[in-house]
Amino acid sequence: MGTEKVTEGLGLVRFILVWSSVSPVFLLWAVRGVDAVRDQVWIPFCVGLFLLPTLIIYAFFGISKRNKNTKTITVIDAKDQREHLLTYLFAMLLPLFDANLDAMRDIVSIFIAFAFITFLFWHMRLHYMNLIFAILGYRIFTVEVRFGGSPEDQDRIATYAVISKRHYIPAQKPLTGYRLGGNVLVDEKDDD
Structure with missing residues (x-):
């Protein structure tokens, strides 16, 4: 048997998942408003940035389900990222919400900071929660999988982000999910 490479495919889906986990900031900014941009422009822009990642993930899910791409x-091992939720809230969400957005230069600088934070979360494979998915009963798990087709690959680990309605994902058991790309799966099972 040949050596399999550990590849994640499109990192775009993971990036969108991270974007969706930090998108509540945009909803808060829409409510807060800014002096530099009229509400008629600012509110739809922020609401769009809040909804867009969820709609994109949902579209990927629909395509994968229709094509039976499992x-x-x-x-x-599976970890529910909720254990890091307080760190996420205090380290990222609250400082971004509290940032000064009075002038156009402030808005540009905070969007650059937001892009930087999103990139770091993506690079470190930190996916916390999508607010809309949470309301619908989904959780996001970080799942480690042994990658091995040959003896030299037995110690290699791949990491998946699994969107699931389960309360926990048992270790040493198979899990089948719809592939969204970038090692992101939506669990086929609807409950534990």
Whole structure:
């Protein structure tokens, strides 16, 4: 058997997942408003940036489900990212909300900071929560999978983001999910 490469495919889906986890900031900014931009422009812009990542993920899910594009993985370990939620709230969400947005220069600088934070979360594979998915009962798990077709690959680990309605994902069990790309799966099971 040949050596399989650990590839994640499109990192775009992971990036959109991270964007969706930090998107509540845009909803807060829409309510807060800014002096430099009229509300007729600012509110739809912020609401759009809040909704867009969820709509994109939902579109990827619909395409994957329609094409029956599934993948089965065997879970080594699964972590519910809610344990880091307070860190996420205090380290990222609140400072971005509290940032000064009075002038156009402030708005540009905060969007650059937002892009930088989003990139760091994506690079570090930190996916916390999508507000709309949470309301619908979904959780986001970081799942480790042993990657191995050959003896030299037995110690290699791949990481998946799994969107699921389960309360926990058991270790050492197979999990089948719809592939969204970038090692992001939507669990086929609707409950535990």
